[in-house]
Amino acid sequence: MRNLRFRRIRFFSMVLFAVLIGLSAAPAARATAPSGWAEDGLIKFRAFRNGSPLGVVMLKFDIKEEKYIVDTQTLFDFRMGPFSLYYYALRARDEWKDAQLLTARGMVNDDGEFFKVDGKAELGGFRFSGREGEHLAPFGVSVPSTYWNTALTRASKLIDLQYGRLREIAMTKVGPEIIESEGRQVEAVRYEMRGELDLDIWYDTRGEWAKMSFTVDESDFDYVRIVPRPGDETRFLDLDSVKDIGSEQVRNVLKELE
Numbered sequence: 001m002r003n004l005r006f007r008r009i010r011f012f013s014m015v016l017f018a019v020l021i022g023l024s025a026a027p028a029a030r031a032t033a034p035s036g037w038a039e040d041g042l043i044k045f046r047a048f049r050n051g052s053p054l055g056v057v058m059l060k061f062d063i064k065e066e067k068y069i070v071d072t073q074t075l076f077d078f079r080m081g082p083f084s085l086y087y088y089a090l091r092a093r094d095e096w097k098d099a100q101l102l103t104a105r106g107m108v109n110d111d112g113e114f115f116k117v118d119g120k121a122e123l124g125g126f127r128f129s130g131r132e133g134e135h136l137a138p139f140g141v142s143v144p145s146t147y148w149n150t151a152l153t154r155a156s157k158l159i160d161l162q163y164g165r166l167r168e169i170a171m172t173k174v175g176p177e178i179i180e181s182e183g184r185q186v187e188a189v190r191y192e193m194r195g196e197l198d199l200d201i202w203y204d205t206r207g208e209w210a211k212m213s214f215t216v217d218e219s220d221f222d223y224v225r226i227v228p229r230p231g232d233e234t235r236f237l238d239l240d241s242v243k244d245i246g247s248e249q250v251r252n253v254l255k256e257l258e
Contacts, residue, residue, distance in 0.1 A: 034068055034096045036150040037061060038208050042233055043148065045212075045223040046258075047076060054078060055088070055250075056257045057223055059148055059209075060233055068096040072146045073236050077251050084247035086111050091239045092161050094144050099151065101126055104144045106161025107242040114243050117164040119144075130164015137166055147201060148209045153191050160197075167196040177202070181210045181225040232257060 038061045045057040055076035062069045076088040088111065094104040104126075106117040119128025119137075126137040142157040143149055145167075152158075158167040174190040179202055181188065188202040188210045199214035212223040235256055237245070 032098045034099055034149050034151070036148050036203065036207050036209060037068060038148070039206075042228045043209060044226050044228040044232060044257075046226050047074075048222045048224065049078065049219055051220075053258070054221070055254060058228070058232060058236070058257070059146070060236060066097065067102065070094050070096075070146060070148060071236055072148075075250050075254055075257075077247060077254055079251075084251065087247040087250045089237065089242050089245050089250055090162065091237050091242050092144070092146055093239065094146055096149075100139075101142075101144065104128065104146075104159065104161060105239060106130075106145075107239050108162045109242050109245050110162070112246075115162050115164075116243075117161045119159065126159065128159060128164060130160075130162075132163050132165045135159075135164070135166040142166070147212065150203050150207050152193075152201070153203070158193075158197060165196075169193050169195040169197060174200075179211050182227045186210065229257075 038059070041061050043059040046053060047055045047057055055074070057074045058072070060071040070093065072090065072092040074088065074090040076086070077084060078086040089109045090106065092104070092106040095102045100121065102121050104117070104119045106115070108115040115131055117128055117130035119126055124136060125139055126142060128135055128137065137157055137159050141155055142159055143152045143155045144159040145161050153171050153173065155171060156169060158169050160167050172192045172194070174192055176187050177190050178185050179188050181204060186204055188204045190200060190202050193199050193201065199212060201209070202211040204210040210225050214221050235253060237253065
């Protein structure tokens with residue numbers, strides 16, 4: 001009888017040990033990627049003004065310490081022959097935990113004029129500041145102006161990472177269309193943004209940003225997605241370097257990207 005009781009105790013101890021080992025070996029729950037996350041890690045667009053090449057827009061996607069980090073770079077160089085008539089450099093970074101925006105920064109050099117925006121989530125919403133003062137963007141309806149996150153299609157407020165403005169917008173689903181993306185004809189859903197900012201944006205069947213079109217000062221701009229080249233992920237400017245960048249530096253980086 002004593003041997004039977006001993007065997008039962010030993011069996012129970014072995015089962016308990018196995019359960020504890022299994023629990024300790026189980027991986028921790030991983031954060032969920034925000035909607036629109038690019039699994040390939042890089043999105044690249046060629047930008048056109050009235051049908052002529054103007055520059056490049058790139059987004060780099062990374063995961064660090066369960067934070068989803070997206071770096072955005074926009075470089076424009078409008079030239080007449082060898083002369084630069086206008087240049088534009090934007091570097092932005094937004095960090096997410098699941099669907100929650102944690103931080104966002106924007107650095108813009110608009111033909112020599114510098115803009116800076118910084119923001120961070122707090123209990124009451126997403127607080128950010130820039131040239132146009134400080135604002136509190138409500139959670140659930142606000143997204144930053146980096147455009148990759150498909151939460152934009154349900155948003156009513158846009159966190160402007162150039163001017164530091166909280167823009168009122170209205171999004172309307174137009175429907176599926178066939179567009180050019182990465183050299184192929186693909187299906188994508190078109191949305192119209194109207195309000196303080198007017199543009200059309202397309203997301204493909206994976207939910208990734210695929211195209212954008214807008215008009216400024218009677219000029220038509222189009223972002224057409226292209227295939228990134230090896231090494232493009234290393235050709236992002238440092239955020240703080242944007243303040244002092246000039247047209248020739250912008251042009252040199254574009255030469256490496258085009």
